[in-house]
Amino acid sequence: MSIADNITQLKNELDRINVTFVAVSKTKPVQDIQQAYDAGQRRFGENTVQELVDKQEQLPKDIEWHLLGHLQTNKVKYIAPFISLIQSADSLKLLQEIDKQAAKNKRIIDCLLQIYIADEETKYGLSFDEAIELLRSKEFADLRHVRIRGLMGIATNTDNERQIKEEFYELDTFFQGMKESFFKGKSDFDELSIGMSSDYKIAIEQGSTMVRLGSSVFGGRVVKHWKNN
Template identity: 75%
Template sequence: MSIADNIISLKKETGALKVTLLAVSKTKSNEDILQAYEAGQRLFGENQVQELVEKHEQLPKDIEWHLIGHLQTNKVKYIAPFISMIQSVDSMKLLQEINKHALKANRVIDCLLQIYIADEETKFGLGFDEAIELLRSDEFAELKNIRIRGLMGIATNTESEKQIADEYYELNTFFKGVKASFFRKDKDFNILSMGMSSDYKIAIEKGSNMVRLGSTIFGSRGIKHFKNVNPDLN
């Protein structure tokens, strides 16, 4: 199937379940992204700041870009003027930096708190207790140019479907608790981003309403190496 066919099929599948489809376009060429765009896809996710900035400059301006990879504080300034959502917020320091640059850009930036649920030391994210502490803090209450839209999590890279299902179940349970405790009257706190190409069906079963799919859409082809036009973005 072509990229366009994959998009049409997936949008039909996820749309029927009221799940938002985020196309993970990291390492994919502009041509591949445009194929998905022309099939109706508008939400795309990147994990490298330099690649994200270059694609934003070169591709249609109605694309909604999500940053889904680990974000260093010194790179926030490059994406703050245009980013639609930062899904990988994993510290108060990063949240404060996003708020600072959002204020400079005279906008409010949507964010998800990335929660650590995997049994892997290489994964990023806030622990459950750390997320609660952040949301209760005076520092958080002072941030007026960010909007927490929900939570994001990445499950363990394992063949055990039970482990993956358990991790997503725990995150959904935590999401409901955070919603009830901190965002009960906030209709905008409504995103639970769980699930990638290898496990998105499990994630949807466990309550995900946004899935991040790369190879399911684009396949493993189309890898592109980006030139280092700005070393600060690396």
């Protein structure tokens, strides 16, 4: 199917269950992103700051850009003027720099705390304990230009669907606990970003409100079928 057909199918599937999706456009040419945009998609995610900035300059300005990859503090200033959501906030130091650059641009920047849930050393993210410590800190309370919208996690890259399901379940349980403990009464702590093209249906079963889809939109990788365990 074409990119436009994929967008239409995914919107039909996900809109009715109130799950949003980010089209992961890393490595994809501007022409492909424009096709997705013309089909009605407005949220796109990139992994690197350089690629994100280059594409933002060339594409329509009403696109909501999400930064999905690991973010270095010295790169925050390049995306602070326009970024819609930083999904990969994984340290207090980074949040402090985002706060600083957001203040310079007279805006509040939405972020997700990236939580480490995978059985892989190559993934980034806060542990459950580190996230709690961060949220309890005076330094976090002092931030005025950062808004934590929820959590993001990446499951282990495995064909073991039971393991993926357990990792997503644990993060959703933690998300619900965070909502009660630190964000009670705050309706804008509402995003759990879990699930990619290979496992998004499992993620939705486990409480995902936002999925990050690359090959499902742009092609390239066969989507793995899933089954209940």
